[in-house]
Amino acid sequence: MEWVVLVSVLVMTVLSLLRVNVIIAIILASITAGLMAGLSLVESVTMLVDGMGGQAETALSYILLGAFAVAISYTGITTILVNYLIKKLTGKKTMMMLAIAGVACLSQNLIPVHIAFIPILIPPLLKLFDEMKLDRRGVASALTFGLKAPYIVIPAGFGLLFHEVIKGSMESNGVNITMGQVTLSMLIPGLGMVVGLLIAVFITYRKDRLSKPGSGGGDVEEVSTATPKDVAFNKKHFYTLIAIVVAVAVQLITENLILGALTGLVLMFVFIVVPFHKGDSVMTGGIAMMGTIAFVMLVASGYGNVLQETGAVDALVEVSSGVFGENNQALIAFILLLVGLVVTMGIGSSFGTIPIIAALFVPICIAAGFSPIATATLIGTAGALGDAGSPASDSTLGPTSGLNADGRHHHIWDTCVPTFVHYNIPLFIFGWIGAMVF
Template identity: 50%
Template sequence: MNAVVIAVLLMLILSLLRVNVVIALALGALAGGLAGGLGLGGTVEAFTDGLGGNATVAISYALLGAFAAALTKTGLPDAMVEGAVKLLGKEGDSRRKTLSKVLIILVILIVSCFSQNVVPVHIAFIPVLIPPLLKVFNELQIDRRLLACVMTFGLTAPYILLPVGFGQIFHGMLRDNMKEAGLTVQLSDVPLAMLIPVGGMMLGLLISLFVYRKPRVYEDRDITDVEKSAYTKKSLLLAVLAILVSLIVQLYLSQSLGVEGMIFGALAGLLVLFATGMMKRDEADALITSGMNMMAFIGFVMLVAAGFANVLTKTGDIEQLVKASSQFIGNNQSVAAILMLLVGLLVTMGIGSSFATIPIITTIFVPLCMHLGFSPLATIAIIGSAAAVGDAGSPASDSTLGPTSGLNMDGQHHHIWGTCVPTFVFYNVPLVLFGWLAAIIL
């Protein structure tokens, strides 16, 4: 059996059995490397060499966690909670609670969508926005699986559809890699081709709103060991200033200089709080350590996921999987489309990145689509959907790790069953079905 299939299936099965995802990734990588002929030494070497692949992301999350913890000293989180609680009205006012619930979900959806295109900060908003609102979610008895679905939709669908922000990178990679593989398409063709697949994700979001509409009870727990701070207008303004400075630095570095800006964005925010006296010198170490501890899980997963992906790449079985699937297709466009989407699902679930999947599958899928007579739009829909499918439900994707990091800050949200399984069902399944539909229609 193909090493990629073995590694990904083992990782998913262990994760579903509630084995820690870090251990599941490591064991999956070991099984995949051995099955792919790397041997024990080669597998360990490939895994170790790949660990640094996501080091920047891991450090970014740690510093964002530190920044979020430091913001507690300004009183901003408490002010956010008190402001949101006022929306609830009197106890027993079910209509007010319903309206408040809808408003909060809508705001989180909008912020999540904006984080990909309008203000492309990706998941950087989560550790700042979500943890302070956990008690409000508890008061409203919002099912956190729904919130995970809402955030993951906002973290994936906009960049798949819209050619701005992270979408510009995704669409540009599609166009450039397809051109290298022998098919020239226009950047303006990509949104048209991806409209139907993203429509499937929108349907999945609506279904998740219905499925998880029932109240769910959670305990009120403190999310950090940091004592609450009284807030004033000055402290709130300084908190907002720190957030704005962090955002500006991040956008300048990523948009103007083309480098990763999350690390120094978080660092800039911390420096503002330190310089203005909101974070005292004698408590800085405890605050920063506390914040880093909150985000340690997601950092470790991203590091191990990079090692997992490197092992799969070194085996060479990703290319073999793509080529082998073409042998079963014949001249049947329907079978071809569904097989290519399923191969993309396996690859992306293992690697955890739709962006990294594009170069892997394009070199084989483009000639195959041209041979089978798919139109350029249909080819874009197949490759774009095959690259994106799996991103939402992968245990190693930051589109799932991000929401989990915020929702599990008090230890009441499981990464696999609370985030990955719901997002897989409501986004990956529709993306496969509607991606196939797009390939047949276009």
């Protein structure tokens, strides 16, 4: 049983590296896990489907955010930002990647729309990237940094939700901790993310690289990469900003992404920023933009259910903890982080992984004498590990959705592999250091 997680994640990873569609790879990994756990083929598939509801709210919120993003794009307001980036940063590769990382950071905390901004901001820049011979792997790394580092470190927007999940999961397993301590526990791991970004931007992806047509596994779409025309700020853009602010306010007040996105979408029609007869095309565009990502999240949730219900994760942690005893904190921290990496790589959701691993990590950390802050560091880092680099993570699916708009960017080799190397490795090292320091 202890080998179920490792083998099934390995199956998913190998299939993905062989360019098998990520949804097929996750389904086959789920079936592998079920069969190894003693389930029949039908029972494995049934358990997969039963678990897909765990991410239903997230999937619906992504569809509505996608529709909201399409409505925003319809007004042309994003063209103003794109044109500004083109005018100021053409030829400046390093500054372009850092600016994109900065914009992505805003999507997690200040304007928590998550990945919905990528398909409307990045495609118009692709032609410029090719003219600059900018390595798109660097852009993917910048986007993933902005999607991940802010929620790890900053207790606002998605970061507040992440820290609350850590706090609630620890308290439900018998360890009291404050939000301030949770925030403190994630500072050192967050520093590891910064180091990874700097290495990617200033060292790894500085050289010229021209993406090849068809390398992303899809058709080349020249229309989507056309350079945008100049757009002057007008009344529709003002109403659009109001809709965005209200949508963010509703989301923060209700702590519900669906209500926030729905509010913004409704206001776009109420203000007649988007004509009412465009409603069907806006929703269709939202589904086209975010539908694949939403469905991958659903299937990944089903895979997580198979791993959890079969007891595969529990068995992996129990066997790992039994190997090193309770007196070697350095080795214990290393093994727990490694377990978190494997589990999150499979599930693809750091938020969804935290409650699973907390129930297993807390007793081990208490027995080994880790402080509450050190325990939070291990749980938070272990949950975040694998989010970058996972084929099923929205932190990788989002960047690919924008960068592969012209069929020149491969999800696994151009997004998952680079982000795994530049973020999981330093996050692992700095998370281990944080557990030792705290």
